Amino acid sequence: MTKYAFNPATYAPRTPESVRAVLACPTLSRLLFPARIHTGPKTSIQLRSAMDFDVAQVPKAYYSSDGTLVNIPVDGENGIGFSATIHLREVAGTRFPNTVNLDFTRDHLDAGIVTLADLKALLVEVIPAFKAEEGSVFDLKRPRFPHPSGGTASEPRRYTMNADGRSYPISLEWISYFGPELLALTGRERFDRLRTCAEKYELHDGIVVILQDEPFDRTDPAHRERLARAEAELGLAELVRA
Amino acid sequence: MTDAKNAGEVRSWYDVGQSDPFTMRYKIPDIVAGAGRQVRAIEGTSFTRIEWRVADSSVADALQALFDVKHLNIRVVPYP
Numbered sequence: 299m300t301k302y303a304f305n306p307a308t309y310a311p312r313t314p315e316s317v318r319a320v321l322a323c324p325t326l327s328r329l330l331f332p333a334r335i336h337t338g339p340k341t342s343i344q345l346r347s348a349m350d351f352d353v354a355q356v357p358k359a360y361y362s363s364d365g366t367l368v369n370i371p372v373d374g375e376n377g378i379g380f381s382a383t384i385h386l387r388e389v390a391g392t393r394f395p396n397t398v399n400l401d402f403t404r405d406h407l408d409a410g411i412v413t414l415a416d417l418k419a420l421l422v423e424v425i426p427a428f429k430a431e432e433g434s435v436f437d438l439k440r441p442r443f444p445h446p447s448g449g450t451a452s453e454p455r456r457y458t459m460n461a462d463g464r465s466y467p468i469s470l471e472w473i474s475y476f477g478p479e480l481l482a483l484t485g486r487e488r489f490d491r492l493r494t495c496a497e498k499y500e501l502h503d504g505i506v507v508i509l510q511d512e513p514f515d516r517t518d519p520a521h522r523e524r525l526a527r528a529e530a531e532l533g534l535a536e537l538v539r540a
Numbered sequence: 541m542t543d544a545k546n547a548g549e550v551r552s553w554y555d556v557g558q559s560d561p562f563t564m565r566y567k568i569p570d571i572v573a574g575a576g577r578q579v580r581a582i583e584g585t586s587f588t589r590i591e592w593r594v595a596d597s598s599v600a601d602a603l604q605a606l607f608d609v610k611h612l613n614i615r616v617v618p619y620p
Contacts, residue, residue, distance in 0.1 A: 301605075303608075303609050305609050307611050336561040336564065336565070338561065339561050339562065357565060359565035359566055359569075360564075360565055360569060361569060362569040362570050362572070362573035363569075363570055363573070364570075364573050364577075366573050366576070367569060367572060367573050367576070368569065369564070369568050369569045369572065371559075371564045371568075373559070379559065381564075383572060383610055385576075394576050394579075394611075394612075395611045397609060397610055397611055399609045436608075438605040438608065438609070439601070439605075440604070440608075445617050445618075447593070447617055447618070447619050449597070449617070449618045449619065449620060450597075450618070451600070451604075451615065451616070451617040451618060452600070452601055452604050452616075454604065454608070454613075454615045454616075455608050455613075457611075457613045463583060465611065465613055466611075467611060
């Protein structure tokens, strides 16, 4: 079963308390709740809405042992999952993006539990609530290719980097939001060349690209061909930095 | 930079393919924090990327998916 992630990210400082504002976004809330936070192997707290989310109830075990981050998972009773990874302090010379994920499956899409309209609404609501600089919806299962090790490895995301050492994913996905910070790296004008897509529109001072209406599947050759054509039109390969 | 992980089988420490409470509570925060330390460590060095090698391909796929959603530029390669 193909899994998908709605995955906005930001380098803006975020706190665990800020997660509640994301959970309160109407579309995310409708898709996720009722939900649970597991507090132990057999114990959990039920959340009927974002109002029930209390940072004080997040177990210490959700904090990394070095104290640099917290990963807060919330499990929806319908199988949709949410997690937020919040970096608690800047480490010398480096910053890492805070991320939120809403995970769902192809079954949710096929059953109409999650729709394309929902995903577009998530961008409208979550991007400002999380101060996200970019975000995408993508399928987590990536095809494998031969690797010099002799085996095969799944295709990794590609990244670019700004002068401050901040790394941003540069791969085009099923749905991609390029915020102002990322557009400053890519240039807006390259999006004028993009023809291979279902939709392209401005949102929150950034640009949204929806590659196709039907769920994107990277293992589908026709979908991959469409993706390759779109990425070639955008010239994204020239921006990739290790 | 190549890092060989002791992740030869499902249910090992680096198997994040399950969403059980132990994985979500203990493993993911520390794996993500440790990966972040590696990303930080190669900054300003001649290393251009990080590659984790794990023996089990399903463990590798789950780790790669984790790094993808956490925006960590690490490639995970099955290395049986």
